[in-house]
Amino acid sequence: MAAAATAVTLVLASCSGGGGNDDGNGDGGGGGSDADATLHLSLSQDVETLLPMDSNVGDNISVLDVVYDGLVRYDPKTTEPYNYVAESIESDDNTVWTIKIKPDLKFQNGEAVDADAFARAWNYAAYGPNAMANNYFFERIAGYDDMQGETDDDGNVTTEPTADTLSGLKVVDPQTLEVTLTGPFAGFSTMLGYTGFFPIAQACLDDIDACAVQPIGNGPFQVEKWDQGVNLTAKRWDDYTLEETPKYGAIEWTEYTGEDNWPDFQAGNLDFATPPPAETAAAANDPDLQERYIEGPGAALTYLGFPLYKDGPWKDIEFRKAISMAIDRQGIIDALLPGQRIPADSWVVPDVVPGGTGGTCEWCTFDADAAKEALAKAGGWPDGEKMTIHLGQDETEQALFKAVGDSIQETLGIPYELDPTEDYFARRSARDFSGPFRANWFPDYPLNENYLAPVYASGDAKNGNTEFGYYSADFEAAVKAGDEAANLDDAVAKYQEAEKILAADFPTVPLFVAQNTTYYSENVSNVVLDPFSGEPKLRLLEVTNG
Structure with missing residues (x-):
């Protein structure tokens, strides 16, 4: 996950006054909230x-x-x-x-x-x-x-x-x-x-x-009770002294599986939600909902990883190229999530962090003929075998990766099956995958290095990176050169060289960049989306009638 010193253009609601640093940056609280109001949110995974x-x-x-x-x-x-x-x-x-x-x-x-x-x-x-x-x-x-x-x-x-x-x-x-x-x-x-x-x-x-x-924090909200798997409540901490504090009184998170929260949003029980693929078109055609819709460029990159630590066709770069060029990214987006994803063609999302540029992936354009040629060079796919695609249990991601599998099968004739599991992250860390797998990354801090070193570097020439088994001495040397640069501008340029090495080795296949989108209720205003996670900036929100 990452961040840095570059401007990101967001489609934002206007920001009201409030805290921030001395230069007027930050996300201090707005001025229109009800001090007794409660913000109702959802948690979409097993925290x-x-x-x-x-x-x-x-x-x-x-x-x-x-x-x-x-x-x-x-x-x-x-x-x-x-x-x-x-x-x-x-x-x-x-x-x-x-x-x-x-x-x-x-x-x-x-x-x-x-x-x-x-x-x-x-x-x-x-x-x-x-x-x-x-x-x-x-x-x-x-x-x-x-x-x-x-x-x-x-x-x-x-x-x-x-x-x-x-x-x-x-x-x-x-x-x-x-x-x-x-x-x-x-x-x-x-x-x-x-x-x-x-x-x-x-x-x-x-x-x-x-x-x-029951964390003991130092922020503006204090956890009151967490019934794990059910809900979590927090109340505003009255003794908070720094600038960025909302003026509403409480937050209640309800835990859901996948996109099961959409019906509750429609019923008025939640203040934010994004529809599942089956409901996307209906939501887009609802005039009332469109008045409470916000979008902006995102930083989350979804890609296809391969178990390079295990013998299989994926150890041949021509096979990985074939898989990538067999995926009709734009067609999948248009059919399932128009406006919510864009095709990925780089390992660092463009225009979000310093050093992010598009087009670094040479083989990320749908090209059926080139995909077939690359598969032939790789020796094809074993007869009678299905390719397993591993992923977590999320309704939207399962729909997306079914479309990815369908595109690969239609283009290359490779039969596949999806393997959605609750313990996806544990299995990935344990190298328990027998085929390609869905992976996702959004930056923790604003620097192109964060898309690269934490994901692909390991310093382990024998075993490679834990999740993929990838190792490149040239890549790690380029990352090290960025680390040792005299200033951030020079560092960013060196990290760009590391991405070029990654692009040539092609250990993973960039697929989609998430566009930050959400619908919100009539109870909230001043909605600003975090450019990294896509979540609403809770310290900026104004909440009434909670």
């Missing part, structure tokens, strides 16, 4: 935790964005980072960074939000045995390797970590944190608004299981 260091999917992040505050936040119009909890973030060499934290900030239990709060959170996240989902975000900080230990192929610990804190973290004084990286990285400050870098109260670490369900 298991609300620990920031263990949350790296859209729904967790959406909740945590109003329960916690980070060192920086991202401007919803430009995606540029601006200081929020941080008073300043500076470095003379891009290796040693000094972070000054605003004074007198508190957690919701009264503990101080200070340098210790960030240090203990980052140390806990970086300690390998804690198995936090955002562990890898700390690999740039000195001492990370000593905290990991080693495991065998079955996941058994063979060597215990030699340290339980990052040697590169130094609490200079209560308001100052010094961070030493393993090498220069011009984009470090850009990362620090991501969920994994949020602070943690000591009371949370004292009872981590309780905190995963």
Whole structure:
């Protein structure tokens, strides 16, 4: 996931006054909300935790964005980072960074939000045995390797970590944190608004299981109750002191499977929803709904991965080319989700983060004849076998990937079957796939590096990247050159070179870029969509009659 310093043009409702940084950026609360109003939202996946260091999917992040505050936040119009909890973030060499934290900030239990709060959170996240989902975000900080230990192929610990804190973290004084990286990285400050870098109260670490369900945040909303799998409620924290706080009183999230939330939205029980494919045309032709519809360019990239760690036709680049050119991306979008997706032809979404440009994928255009030629060069598909396409249980994605499979079968004659499973993410991490699989990425911070290094780099020439089994020494060298650049502009250019190497190796097939779209109820106004996740910016919303 990623972000950076480039302008993104969004179709936005007008922003009312409110907080933000001193330059007028940010998403401070609007002025028209009802203090007693409740915002009604949905969670569309099985959320298991609300620990920031263990949350790296859209729904967790959406909740945590109003329960916690980070060192920086991202401007919803430009995606540029601006200081929020941080008073300043500076470095003379891009290796040693000094972070000054605003004074007198508190957690919701009264503990101080200070340098210790960030240090203990980052140390806990970086300690390998804690198995936090955002562990890898700390690999740039000195001492990370000593905290990991080693495991065998079955996941058994063979060597215990030699340290339980990052040697590169130094609490200079209560308001100052010094961070030493393993090498220069011009984009470090850009990362620090991501969920994994949020602070943690000591009371949370004292009872981590309780905190995963009842977090002690430092943001404008406080979790009141979470009945997992049913609903989650949060109320505005009256002692919040920073600028960006909504003026409505509560949020209630109801948990759903897939797009089961659309009927509840139509019945007036939810304030936001997007229709499933079968309802898209009807919604587009409803004049009343169209008055409460918003769209804007998105950053989420859906692509087709291959189990390169396993023998199969996909290990031949000509086969991967054939699959890509056999997919009629535009035809699929027009039939199922017009206006909600655009065909992808790059590994970094254009115009969303610095360095994102279109057209880097040479084989992402539908070309039936070229696809057949490439398949022939690869030796064809094994007779009598079906190609399994793995994915999660989501109604829209299943419809999309059925269309992808149909396009491949019609063009190349390869029979297929879909394998939608609840434990998709666990199976992907365990390398338990026997064929191509659906994957998706939206950036955590605004830099083209975030579409590349976290997804494809590994430093493991033997096993390659965990999810795909991809490894390229040239690619990793190009990423390293970007990391070591003197400034962000030079870094962006080096990361673009890394994308060119990825394009030549073609380990995955870019498919669709999501356009951010949603319908909203008559109870809300000042709707602005996050350019990365596509979710409404909750701190900007005005809510009435809740």
